[in-house]
Structures are given as C-alpha cells and as structure tokens.
Amino acid sequence: MTSQTLQKVDHSALKTNQLFIIFLNILAFVLNQPILTAFVALVMGIGAVLKTPGFGIIYKSILKPRGWMKPDVLDDNPEPHRFSQIVGFSFLLAGSIALFLGSARLGWTLVWIVIALASLNAFGGFCVGCAVYYWLARFGVPGFGKLPPAGTMPGAKPKAGVTA
Numbered sequence: 098m099t100s101q102t103l104q105k106v107d108h109s110a111l112k113t114n115q116l117f118i119i120f121l122n123i124l125a126f127v128l129n130q131p132i133l134t135a136f137v138a139l140v141m142g143i144g145a146v147l148k149t150p151g152f153g154i155i156y157k158s159i160l161k162p163r164g165w166m167k168p169d170v171l172d173d174n175p176e177p178h179r180f181s182q183i184v185g186f187s188f189l190l191a192g193s194i195a196l197f198l199g200s201a202r203l204g205w206t207l208v209w210i211v212i213a214l215a216s217l218n219a220f221g222g223f224c225v226g227c228a229v230y231y232w233l234a235r236f237g238v239p240g241f242g243k244l245p246p247a248g249t250m251p252g253a254k255p256k257a258g259v260t261a
Contacts, residue, residue, distance in 0.1 A: 104172070104173065106172075106173035106178065110157065113150065113153060113156035114144070114150035114152040114156075114182075117151075118151075122137055122209075122212050125137070126208060131193055134196065137151075141186040173246055173255050176230065180226055181225075185214070188208075191207050192208040223252050224253075227251065228252025231244065
C-alpha cells in the first residue's frame, strides 16, 4: 500500500452530488424518462474523468456562494469517492442501455440500486463504494492503495478534526 497522505475533501460537494443523483433518477423513474438517467450517468462519468463530483459544479457555483450549503471540509482520501462515482456511472450506464433496449425491469433495478446507495451515503454517512475501495486495498488489489483515515471505519464519513 502507498503511504497515507490525506487531502482536504469537501463533503458538501459530495453530498450535493448524491442528492442530485437521487433526485434526478427518481424523477427519471416517475416520468419514465431513461434519457434523464443517461444524462446523470454522463455527468457522473465526466466528473470521474475530471476527478470531481459530477454535480459538484452546482455546489461550487450556486449553493456555496449563496450560503445555502456550508463547506464540510474533512481530511479524507478522494480516491474512494471517485471509485464510487465510477461504480455509480457503470450501473447507470448499464441501466440506461437496458432501458433503451426495452428491459425495464433490469434497467430500473440498476437505477434503484444507485438511488439506494447514494441515499445511504447522503442520509446515513456510509459510502458502500468507498468501503469496497478500502476492502480492495486491504486485499492488495493494484490501484487501490489508500487506507481509511485514522479512527474511521471503511466507508464511514471521517470525523472532523481526526487526522492520520
């Protein structure tokens, strides 16, 4: 494993991303609009490539400047969050493809898995994708080298003021 160097991660940007993923995918389901799910997948994919939360731009350009959402900057690893976004992107991409090919049950099931996991993170403070990242690191899988911040269970949101 690589040496542990934590970075400043704004969890408010992550939460904004999760809330938009949840809202837009529920809206896509209610309106039966797979194109909206495909849009969310695209935003998540672009965010992963740019190494930023896909809908983080809404936080940075609207919510934070107007004081509607306060920064929640913690010492953390950005890599597990990026991995989670890639997993979410993959599920939504597969779900979108299934929906466009006429397999509604498979497509919406994949979308609802993303909604459920994003909800667990946004409202419960537990990131399943982050936990998987840390478990893969524990098993020595190449490309997964970070440890959870000191005193933090893999996948749990780090506590403020806790550093390695």
